[in-house]
Amino acid sequence: MAVQQVFPLSCAVQHYAWGKMGSNSEVARLLASSDPQARISEDKPYAELWMGSHPRGDAKILDNRISQKTLGQWISENQDCLGSKVKDTFNGKLPFLFKVLSVETALSIQAHPNKELAEKLHLQAPQHYPDANHKPEMAIALTSFQGLCGFRPVEEIVTFLTKVPELRFLIGDNATAQLKGSTSSDSQVAASALQSCFSHLMKSEKNVVVEQLSLLVKRISQQAAAGNNMEDICGELLLQLHQQYPGDIGCFAIYFLNLLTLKPGEAMFLEANVPHAYLKGGGSWPSG
Known part of the structure; x- marks a missing residue:
């Protein structure tokens, strides 16, 4: 059979x-x-x-x-x-x-x-x-x-570091400058600089993350209430993620990773x- x-x-x-x-x-x-x-x-x-x-x-x-x-x-x-x-x-x-x-x-x-x-x-x-x-x-x-x-192009991340001072505070001036200086370098140098920036973010102290995220949420909320478009820093998504996971360091990851809508x-x-x-x-x- x-x-x-x-x-x-x-x-x-x-x-x-x-x-x-x-x-x-x-x-x-x-x-x-x-x-x-x-x-x-x-x-x-x-x-x-x-x-x-x-x-x-x-x-x-x-x-x-x-x-x-x-x-x-x-x-x-x-x-x-x-x-x-x-x-x-x-x-x-x-x-x-x-x-x-x-x-x-x-x-x-x-x-x-x-x-x-x-x-x-x-x-x-x-x-x-x-x-x-x-x-x-x-x-x-x-x-x-x-x-x-996956990680965004370095140029996009550098733009976010300029527009989002709360993120730049967590990364630190040295790592931020290293990433900015890597945009005209070879891929290995850029990858090393990116790794340094992302590591600084993910190793940030919890209380500092909560403080900076609260400042960012407050700033986006006030600007949105005033009728300003905050999509250049993914404002709507940041507020959505913070509402789901208040104070979570992962909220800042949207400035490092490609955002895809399928x-x-x-x-x-x-x-x-x-x-x-x-x-x-x-x-x-x-x-x-």
Whole structure:
């Protein structure tokens, strides 16, 4: 008898705090449409739908004619479904996880390790890094989607340092001057100067960050109330992020990272070591 190759799945859901609530979430609606037994809680965030065989979210098989209960079990007993090259390269495991995200509030800034570093971190601290694989991602927008991805051109960051004195205060005069002087230098010099600036920001003392962020929020709010357009310093986004995470140093990251707004069907690729953060909207994520 031929092995059944197509069958319905009930995919795992992750209820991270940043997800959209209840049936407002694309994740919740997809879950409900695919699993008749699913019950959506309107007071719970539905952040991610995982379609794959990840140990923390192995999809359940919704077909009583199939002896295996999960996709991971089925793949382990039907190795030919992977194809010989994938089976040999990835030791008989499905080498990607397909996700759908529904983002209500901004996620933390993060960067995924490459394969070598992922294996090292997994050996050192498996409780924090349960997966030894790297995680390149391609984000495909299902709705209007906003995110931060990769460092802006140095010239843009220098402009923000000029227009946002609160940011310049955290960076310091020396690091700021170093970055300004690197605009006509080679890429290595510019990268070193950028690293110095971003390190100064991220290592700033908490109370100083809170103080400077409060000053910036007050200044933007007053200028906006007076009818002035503050988009040259991303005023609306800064206020939005501060409302979600008051006093958080990540609010200043918008002046270092590219701000992208994707229309449905548009995509962005995130390779290893690229800093990024998802801000709002819905999208699908094939992740390695």
